[in-house]
Amino acid sequence: MSHNSILFNLSIGTDYERLASRFRPIFSRIAEGAVERERSRSLPYEPIKWLKEAGFGAVRVPVAHGGAGASVPQLFRLLIELAEADSNVPQSLRGHFAFVEDRLNAPPSPERDIWFQRFVAGELVGNAWTEIGSVKMGDAITQVTPAEEGGWRLNGTKFYSTGSIFADWIDVYAKRTDTGGDVIAVVSTRQDGVTLSDDWDGFGQRTTGSGTSVFVNAQVEAVNVIDFATRFKYQTAFYQLVLNAVLAGTARAVERDAAREVRERTRIFSHGNASSVAQDVQIQQVIGRISAQAYAAEAVAIRAAEPAQRAYETRFGGNDEAEHQANIDAEIESAKAQVVLADLVLRAASDLFNALGASAAREAKALDRHWRNARTVATHNPLIYKEKIIGDWVINGTEPPYVWQIGAGTPGK
Template structure:
């Protein structure tokens, strides 16, 4: 499919202009992060601030009314948002992915209508992972035709962003057993969203259950899952990596502040002031290097995603295939680097702080809990094996997913 028939365009945005627009919103979101974490307060207002700032249109080309950002720019902004509040950043994962899918889709009246919805501030939540231990190879959620529309019945978990959404992006199978995605209005009869996420991190992402009982789906709101954009799995994974890189940056920020606030040092320390102790400064330096490494890995891997998009725009399918291979390898490498950096930084930061560092007033443990939760979405041990198999045996790193475009939990 030629990229010229889609809404994808080369990026025209300037990263500093994007930061100037969105950083004040990120900073405002960061101000209440600690209190929301302590009280498990859902950030409805904060998500709305971003919608009103048109964060959901960041990837839409300027000529269509958006900001024309590259994938590198988009994920770098998501990293900054992750440093402000990783829960809010995670909420945007499914929306940004569906926007990318509609940009990749052939231009049509229906596709243009979706882009207009995005520009008008309508928000999309997720619903791919089967509840009750279902898998992508055994999808139990069903779509059946009824007159001029379809009916959706099934149960999903990890429905991230659902409580904030106008639309839910749901994976089902049609009567022929073909995996199909359906866009369902969140507030209609037959849709039940349940806040039953029990994870110890990412507590306010609305990643619980979504249940569907003969929910209506319009005919132009269903798409074969195999038609989803080819780098979808990479996009989903990179969104998590951007947030992890943001958490690592936040750990450095909060670790520095906590060390500066320490009033005394241990008797066997190397300086009277904790802030002058070379060993404690060494810990901060190591956390700083982890934050730098995470950001660098994210930047390198997202550049390969832009190369896939560029090949799509050119309509060069062979170049798309080559870029996809590079993208899978780069994203896998970035996952290993970023997860290691995030988990190490969020652990060792306490070595610079002493007993005061574990105070619930600081809630520094939220960084580790959130990082550990995000890192568990798509187990890195498998990725190490996949990467090694590619190096040694030229194994295709993309041929391990039940759905060709790939999809992490």
């Protein structure tokens, strides 16, 4: 296969403004209902349906297969715009885009093409990887067992199943009972053996559709039990890039809401600096700083996505050394971005209140959601460990871990 033929079948980028213009009207509609969904804790079923029908889940699928052919950075630019509208929605799609990326990295096959067709048809994939309780490190209680009638049966319970409640399929991390091997079992949600609950009780990102997934003899097609060792190498970086985009979009929402609140505010303080809040130089300074923080957050999030695109393209380039370096860069740069973004966005979400009066704390405005959501997102993949990984790489050249796990340890004494 020629180099040009390979590129034709890859997603190497498209006209971003043309692509984004397809979805911006939907983003605006999503933004209109964001505060009410936050206040009533209503899951965004309808917004996600709008995105499905518009082909949002297929933006990374190659043009040759009916998708938009967007690059990784272009995907995250879109997710930043979507996060500005409602930060819960792009996080709900985190598992979907990771599974799409995995299929993009898979060798060409009829099975891969079937998944592309599903994505283009609007089907979404959720995820269910994390188990709770005293699960040993590296272990998974969730298991797939060969079924007598063919295929497999999936049994187990997962938590943090973000977005799965909206999905047609779920990407489940499990173990084979016959070999003990780690696999991804992709299970259809359209069966009685799958029960999904919206029982995430965090103080932020409350409408991401996270919660418990229970699988009881759920049917899995043989072709949908995938060896975990074949998973795309920059997956950890990719998952983090989604969260980085959520943070950057949150910063844009903070800037939008802070500027609007100041612009519309009529009450002033006797010890202020102007006859209107919008003309008060100290308030202008606060908004200016927030705007700069949002700008930097977006720039960092997009820049950090570039190595992941290189990792994707070099996967098919025949240069193992280039691919290996791209995977290192993807992990290190996504981690660097995470560390910086957390500080930038949390500061902006807090500074918002320095520009406003006590009325900004009213629940009706839900302005506190930006800080709560950013704090929740920034709690994923602990910052201190990311900082250590970066430091070890910079000082000692120690490669970052490409897959990490969580499990039971020994309590401190």
